[in-house]
Amino acid sequence: MKDIQSQRDSRRINIQKVGVKTLSYPITVRDKAQKRQHTVATVNMYVNLPHRFKGTHMSRFVEILNEFHGEVDIKSFNKVLGKMKQRLDAEASHLEIDFPYFLFKARNGEGGHLARYRCQMHGSLEDSDDLKLSVEVPISLPLTEKTPHRLPGSLGRWGKAIVSLRFSQFYWIEDIILLIEEAVEAELCSLAEKERRVMSVEALTRRVGALLDKIEAVKWFSICIHNFGDECSTFAAMESC
Amino acid sequence: MKDIQSQRDSRRINIQKVGVKTLSYPITVRDKAQKRQHTVATVNMYVNLPHRFKGTHMSRFVEILNEFHGEVDIKSFNKVLGKMKQRLDAEASHLEIDFPYFLFKARNGEGGHLARYRCQMHGSLEDSDDLKLSVEVPISLPLTEKTPHRLPGSLGRWGKAIVSLRFSQFYWIEDIILLIEEAVEAELCSLAEKERRVMSVEALTRRVGALLDKIEAVKWFSICIHNFGDECSTFAAMESC
Amino acid sequence: MKDIQSQRDSRRINIQKVGVKTLSYPITVRDKAQKRQHTVATVNMYVNLPHRFKGTHMSRFVEILNEFHGEVDIKSFNKVLGKMKQRLDAEASHLEIDFPYFLFKARNGEGGHLARYRCQMHGSLEDSDDLKLSVEVPISLPLTEKTPHRLPGSLGRWGKAIVSLRFSQFYWIEDIILLIEEAVEAELCSLAEKERRVMSVEALTRRVGALLDKIEAVKWFSICIHNFGDECSTFAAMESC
Amino acid sequence: MKDIQSQRDSRRINIQKVGVKTLSYPITVRDKAQKRQHTVATVNMYVNLPHRFKGTHMSRFVEILNEFHGEVDIKSFNKVLGKMKQRLDAEASHLEIDFPYFLFKARNGEGGHLARYRCQMHGSLEDSDDLKLSVEVPISLPLTEKTPHRLPGSLGRWGKAIVSLRFSQFYWIEDIILLIEEAVEAELCSLAEKERRVMSVEALTRRVGALLDKIEAVKWFSICIHNFGDECSTFAAMESC
Numbered sequence: 001m002k003d004i005q006s007q008r009d010s011r012r013i014n015i016q017k018v019g020v021k022t023l024s025y026p027i028t029v030r031d032k033a034q035k036r037q038h039t040v041a042t043v044n045m046y047v048n049l050p051h052r053f054k055g056t057h058m059s060r061f062v063e064i065l066n067e068f069h070g071e072v073d074i075k076s077f078n079k080v081l082g083k084m085k086q087r088l089d090a091e092a093s094h095l096e097i098d099f100p101y102f103l104f105k106a107r108n109g110e111g112g113h114l115a116r117y118r119c120q121m122h123g124s125l126e127d128s129d130d131l132k133l134s135v136e137v138p139i140s141l142p143l144t145e146k147t148p149h150r151l152p153g154s155l156g157r158w159g160k161a162i163v164s165l166r167f168s169q170f171y172w173i174e175d176i177i178l179l180i181e182e183a184v185e186a187e188l189c190s191l192a193e194k195e196r197r198v199m200s201v202e203a204l205t206r207r208v209g210a211l212l213d214k215i216e217a218v219k220w221f222s223i224c225i226h227n228f229g230d231e232c233s234t235f236a237a238m239e240s241c
Numbered sequence: 242m243k244d245i246q247s248q249r250d251s252r253r254i255n256i257q258k259v260g261v262k263t264l265s266y267p268i269t270v271r272d273k274a275q276k277r278q279h280t281v282a283t284v285n286m287y288v289n290l291p292h293r294f295k296g297t298h299m300s301r302f303v304e305i306l307n308e309f310h311g312e313v314d315i316k317s318f319n320k321v322l323g324k325m326k327q328r329l330d331a332e333a334s335h336l337e338i339d340f341p342y343f344l345f346k347a348r349n350g351e352g353g354h355l356a357r358y359r360c361q362m363h364g365s366l367e368d369s370d371d372l373k374l375s376v377e378v379p380i381s382l383p384l385t386e387k388t389p390h391r392l393p394g395s396l397g398r399w400g401k402a403i404v405s406l407r408f409s410q411f412y413w414i415e416d417i418i419l420l421i422e423e424a425v426e427a428e429l430c431s432l433a434e435k436e437r438r439v440m441s442v443e444a445l446t447r448r449v450g451a452l453l454d455k456i457e458a459v460k461w462f463s464i465c466i467h468n469f470g471d472e473c474s475t476f477a478a479m480e481s482c
Numbered sequence: 483m484k485d486i487q488s489q490r491d492s493r494r495i496n497i498q499k500v501g502v503k504t505l506s507y508p509i510t511v512r513d514k515a516q517k518r519q520h521t522v523a524t525v526n527m528y529v530n531l532p533h534r535f536k537g538t539h540m541s542r543f544v545e546i547l548n549e550f551h552g553e554v555d556i557k558s559f560n561k562v563l564g565k566m567k568q569r570l571d572a573e574a575s576h577l578e579i580d581f582p583y584f585l586f587k588a589r590n591g592e593g594g595h596l597a598r599y600r601c602q603m604h605g606s607l608e609d610s611d612d613l614k615l616s617v618e619v620p621i622s623l624p625l626t627e628k629t630p631h632r633l634p635g636s637l638g639r640w641g642k643a644i645v646s647l648r649f650s651q652f653y654w655i656e657d658i659i660l661l662i663e664e665a666v667e668a669e670l671c672s673l674a675e676k677e678r679r680v681m682s683v684e685a686l687t688r689r690v691g692a693l694l695d696k697i698e699a700v701k702w703f704s705i706c707i708h709n710f711g712d713e714c715s716t717f718a719a720m721e722s723c
Numbered sequence: 724m725k726d727i728q729s730q731r732d733s734r735r736i737n738i739q740k741v742g743v744k745t746l747s748y749p750i751t752v753r754d755k756a757q758k759r760q761h762t763v764a765t766v767n768m769y770v771n772l773p774h775r776f777k778g779t780h781m782s783r784f785v786e787i788l789n790e791f792h793g794e795v796d797i798k799s800f801n802k803v804l805g806k807m808k809q810r811l812d813a814e815a816s817h818l819e820i821d822f823p824y825f826l827f828k829a830r831n832g833e834g835g836h837l838a839r840y841r842c843q844m845h846g847s848l849e850d851s852d853d854l855k856l857s858v859e860v861p862i863s864l865p866l867t868e869k870t871p872h873r874l875p876g877s878l879g880r881w882g883k884a885i886v887s888l889r890f891s892q893f894y895w896i897e898d899i900i901l902l903i904e905e906a907v908e909a910e911l912c913s914l915a916e917k918e919r920r921v922m923s924v925e926a927l928t929r930r931v932g933a934l935l936d937k938i939e940a941v942k943w944f945s946i947c948i949h950n951f952g953d954e955c956s957t958f959a960a961m962e963s964c
Contacts, residue, residue, distance in 0.1 A: 015443050016479045023473035024839040026761060026825055038749060038761035040823055046476070058475045062836045100763060102749055113713055113785050116747040138712040141637060154711040155623060155680065156640035198637065202256050229636040230620040231595055232264035234299045235287070238257045265598040267520060267584055279508060279520035281582055303595045341522055343508055354544050354954055357506040379953040382878060395952040396864060396921065397881035439878065470877040471861040472836055497925050498961045505955035528958070540957045684738050714746035716781045717769070720739045 019046020019094070020061045027070040027099060029119075032174045041072070041099040045080075047090035048126075060087055072097065072121070074131065074170065081125035092126035101135075101173055117177055134164040135173060137180045139225075141199075142188065158199070159227040161208060166220040179215075183208045201225045201236040209238055260287020260335070261302045268311040268340060270360075273415045282313070282340040286321075288331035289367075301328055313338065313362070315372065315411065322366035333367035342376075342414055358418055375405040376414060378421040380466075382440075383429065399440070400468040402449060407461040420456075424449045442466045442477040450479055501528020501576070502543045509552040509581060511601075514656045523554070523581040527562075529572030530608075542569055554579065554603070556613065556652065563607035574608035583617075583655055599659055616646040617655060619662040621707075623681075624670065640681070641709040643690060648702040661697075665690045683707045683718040691720055742769020742817070743784045750793040750822060752842075755897045764795070764822040768803075770813035771849075783810055795820065795844070797854065797893065804848035815849035824858075824896055840900055857887040858896060860903040862948075864922075865911065881922070882950040884931060889943040902938075906931045924948045924959040932961055 023043040031037040045061040084093035106112040118136040212221045222239040264284040272278040286302040325334035347353040359377040463480040505525040513519040527543040566575035588594040600618040694703045704721040746766040754760040768784040807816035829835040841859040935944045945962040
């Protein structure tokens with residue numbers, strides 16, 4: 001009897017994951033216009049351990065990261081995951097990075113500004129590998145008038161779109177951003193036709209979903225659209241099946 | 242052919258969740274020593290919608306919350322979830338609150354201080370209801386000496402324990418906190434015996450797990466122990482099966 | 483020569499302030515409608531020390547705070563400052579608290595919601611006492627249309643107003659909030675007359691300034707108006723002379 | 724009478740500052756080991772305006788920033804400040820940037836890790852220019868033992884040092900960081916001699932102050948040392964005269 005109890009207990013209290021969290025690290029990511037861009041990521045690295053686990057070399061996570069000198073693309077992601085799984089003798093390995101991605105937005109030929117988009121890449125490797133990319137796109141309502149001699153101010157922050165994607169082939173971060181910005185503009189135009197000023201989170205979620213659904217390279221997606229209010233945000237969310 | 246395609250598309254792009262996020266709200270929670278304590282919560286409320294969804298009254302979420310005047314306990318949680326499901330005609334309803342919980346820690350009879358613990362309650366109601374409580378307990382290493390006339394400073398923040406629990410019967414938040422603080426102390430004592438100064442996240446995770454495993458009222462638990470370093474945190478995590 | 487150098491050095495490297503920061507504490511504040519409201523503050527307490535300083539009892543800060551059981555008003559503020567100055571044998575004492583203040587906003591008789599305003603009170607006591615109150619008021623643009631059966635979403639967060647004030651007599655937090663919200667509405671109405679949709683941070687700063695300037699109870703004020711854009715905020719600031 | 728009143732009012736309600744805040748921008752900063760390093764800054768830019776102010780071109784701030792392609796050093800700082808003052812026809816201009824600075828810390832020949840330090844540069848130009856650099860250095864207590872086959876965990880985060888400096892000649896960020904880390908180590912050694920384990924914020928503030936006071940290139944400095952506790956931080960602060 002005692003043996004069974006102890007088996008149950010030890011099974012219930014096995015460590016399942018160990019790793020490092022919120023490591024700050026300078027990285028370079030692929031950029032359609034400039035080939036590569038420099039940014040700074042927050043990194044999580046962890047592994048699933050076999051049942052008979054005897055202690056992890058936490059410093060190995062950082063060692064593996066250092067070997068890649070911050071170069072982030074699909075290839076290096078898979079290599080880091082593979083090295084983690086092998087050197088830590090793990091059942092599965094996980095790598096999560098969170099970074100700002102910058103995109104220059106020209107303004108009618110005269111100047112422009114750098115727009116900032118929060119991105120996340122979550123990769124894991126067990127028997128097969130999995131990679132998910134998330135992009136957060138700020139949403140503003142456009143100004144319909146401009147006073148001639150000065151920046152007229154903005155209407156504020158309407159909200160944000162968070163889109164997560166799994167791909168069957170390479171796709172540029174820029175192209176995801178532009179696709180979402182296009183969906184917002186299309187929704188606003190259709191509202192203007194109906195003489196309404198207010199976008200709904202549900203309608204915008206459906207519109208972004210319809211666009212993503214048509215892209216061959218997209219295997220899976222989820223969408224969450226937030227509308228900022230003074231007291232709270234309202235949101236709508238969906239996932240492809 | 243066209244019909245099947247359009248069915249597939251519309252199925253793929255159905256809205257699945259709508260609601261409100263990051264609403265700030267003053268609440269009262271049950272408190273073993275004082276019966277009830279006042280605190281301030283951040284609230285998320287959302288519902289899963291049936292496939293033929295025609296638009297949600299976002300203001301209803303706030304209306305339902307107002308009807309309970311911020312009184313939070315298991316009973317009111319289930320009532321809010323029930324009203325959300327019914328009034329929004331939803332398949333499932335979700336309520337998440339995040340709040341600081343305060344506990345007075347006496348210091349050898351003479352004075353003391355209010356300790357702050359971050360708590361989260363996540364409830365949902367579909368066919369049956371589910372409630373999960375999470376408590377975050379800061380971990381410090383104790384001082385072994387004190388200079389007589391002044392507070393000697395602390396050794397800093399070693400890390401934190403985040404414990405999530407599902408219960409089969411009522412359990413006080415205080416008792417969860419004390420149980421985790423007891424596990425930390427026991428681990429430190431066992432280290433002192435071995436003349437080692439450094440706790441490992443793995444050993445502490447196992448010790449907290451072993452304690453939670455013995456509590457009848459606990460149906461399910463997960464544990465994540467973080468150790469803060471200068472550059473990143475290391476962590477170990479486990480879940481009861 | 484050596485003596486003069488050592489005097490200069492020791493004068494240059496005297497400790498000037500000691501205290502505690504970011505202490506979380508439940509408080510009650512005065513409320514026009516309900517007499518008192520419960521909220522949670524973040525507290526900083528520190529003192530300026532005389533030149534011949536020999537070490538501070540850090541725990542005394544918390545002891546003094548505990549004696550007031552979280553009751554915050556002008557009277558208790560001055561008492562805490564006085565006790566800090568006396569018990570820590572200090573040249574000056576400082577108390578800073580930061581808390582959310584809640585105000586119920588009724589909506590045309592039917593229901594309403596709790597609005598949240600970030601407030602700060604900064605008090606100090608040297609030869610005389612000084613107390614400054616800051617209130618942060620979120621600014622949204624109003625909807626000009628509503629679809630009948632659902633909350634139509636918001637236009638987003640236009641920005642925020644941060645107003646700091648010194649008073650010659652008691653003034654309710656509610657009344658400051660309402661005054662700022664009134665200024666925003668007046669500015670929007672004047673824009674509507676000119677058929678413009680966009681408020682400027684400068685015009686709104688001047689309008690709030692003109693209103694505060696007329697209030698007898700206000701001895702001094704500063705204003706900072708922020709307009710949120712996608713990439714950054716623009717702001718205008720002024721201070722009464 | 725009426726005229727005097729209106730003069731007083733309009734003087735009291737003049738705009739004093741306008742600008743942009745929390746703009747995210749990729750930059751390069753000077754680096755002793757690698758010549759330049761890439762990082763990401765948060766940027767504030769604003770100007771003081773003359774009394775007869777007629778509206779600012781907010782977009783000009785971003786235009787000026789773009790002209791420097793994110794190259795940050797003392798020279799470019801002064802050029803940006805000069806352009807802001809001139810193009811916005813301002814009495815004074817201000818530029819504030821906040822960025823993580825990375826430094827590789829080798830570990831006894833075998834590997835190492837990238838340490839992250841938060842830095843701020845605040846420059847202003849009125850009749851003359853002023854530049855202040857702040858560096859935040861995390862403080863940990865060292866481990867005195869190591870188990871052979873694994874990273875033994877850390878003792879946690881003791882606190883942090885924030886040092887602000889004005890220089891009379893160029894000084895490397897690395898050298899400031901190393902100087903503070905040296906002061907912490909010296910303080911710990913002197914504690915070990917006295918067989919005490921706990922550093923005080925006051926003693927460490929004085930020790931860092933004594934070191935900075937000896938550096939010729941330092942015209943002015945301020946120091947704030949924080950010790951993290953579970954409930955709050957304690958701190959001591961000083962400023963050179």
